[in-house]
Amino acid sequence: MQISNKVFVVTGAGGGIGRELVLNLLSKGASVAAVDLNLDALNGTYEAAGEKKEKVSLHQVNLSERMEVEALPQQVIDFHGAVDAIINNAGIIQPFIPVHELDYEKIKLVMDVNFYGTLYMVKTFLPHLLERPEAHITNISSMGGFLPVPGQSIYGASKAAVKLMTEGLHSELKDTNVNVTVVFPGGVGTDITKNSGADSGKKKEATPEQMKKLLTPKEAAEIIIKGTEDNQYRVLAGKDAKLMDRIYRLNPKKAAALIAEKLK
Incomplete structure (x- = not known):
């Protein structure tokens, strides 16, 4: 998909990969509707846009609330x-x-944001996308969406649901103007643990040396945008995601054991 002169909606745009997606798209000539629950974080993204601020609109939305998501397309189109x-x-x-x-309240929240939030966005925007000459849906799953990670089983289940829904969408929309891409990031150096309100529990914090091996949010965003530009079916972001994808295809049990051992 050509990026220049297109209008993109990016969720989770207040920081991390989301902010870098916004800045990358702007650098390629796109306009962006930046969506996040945290208004202060959105304002930070807006300031980071510098001279391209006029191409950015800010939308504070709770993606787990369907009515808020359903009000979003008209706001984007109006701007x-x-x-x-x-x-x-x-x-x-x-x-x-x-x-x-894990308590049921936290389980429900993870599923509501990760799966239902993505579903609400897809169902709400798809009628509008189908009216465009060329359109695209890019859904971010996770390496944890195809590979079980102990202590993140519900997160993994939510991202596995995103994976299969996105692959199903690709098949359903193959004869339309809407292309679909699913992305599987591996380790990325973001503040997702802090922003999720999820303490590390029994997991040790990453060492500085381990952090150096992670993709930066900027690198991850570049990979995601390149996959969108090229209309790729699936995108593996990071050496760890690519390696574990290969191992999982050959021997799922061994791949699961490797991850479990690494997290001890």
Whole structure:
């Protein structure tokens, strides 16, 4: 998909990968509707846009509330005149604890934001996207969406749901103007644990040396946008995601054991 002169909606745009997605798109000549629950964070993204601020609109939305999402397309169209693509980047993780220790309120929140938030965005914007000459849906799953991570089983389940829904959308929309991409990031150096309100639980914090091996949010955003530009079916972001994808395809049990051992 050509990026220049297109209107993108980016969720989770207040920081991390989402902010870098906004800045990358702006640098390629797109206009962006930046969506996030945190208005202060959105304002930070707006300031980071510098001279391209006039191409950015800010939208404070709770993605787990369907009515708020359903009000969003008209707001975007009123500001930008149209909408050509959505990147469903927003997501939260759970505390790093087993399922039997996780309360139902946290389980519901993770599913509501990660899966239902993505679903609401897709169903709400798709009628508008189908009216455009060329359109795109990019959904961010996770390496944890195809590979089980102990202490993140519900998060993984939510991202696996995003994975399969996105792949189904690709098949349903293959004869339309709307292209669909699913992205599987590996480790990325973001504040998702803090922003999710999820303490590390039994998981040790990453060391500075380990942090150096993670993708930066900027690098992850570049990979995601490149996948969107090229209309890729699936995008593996990071060496760890690519490696574990290969191992998982050959031996799922071994791949799961490797991750479990690494997290001890």
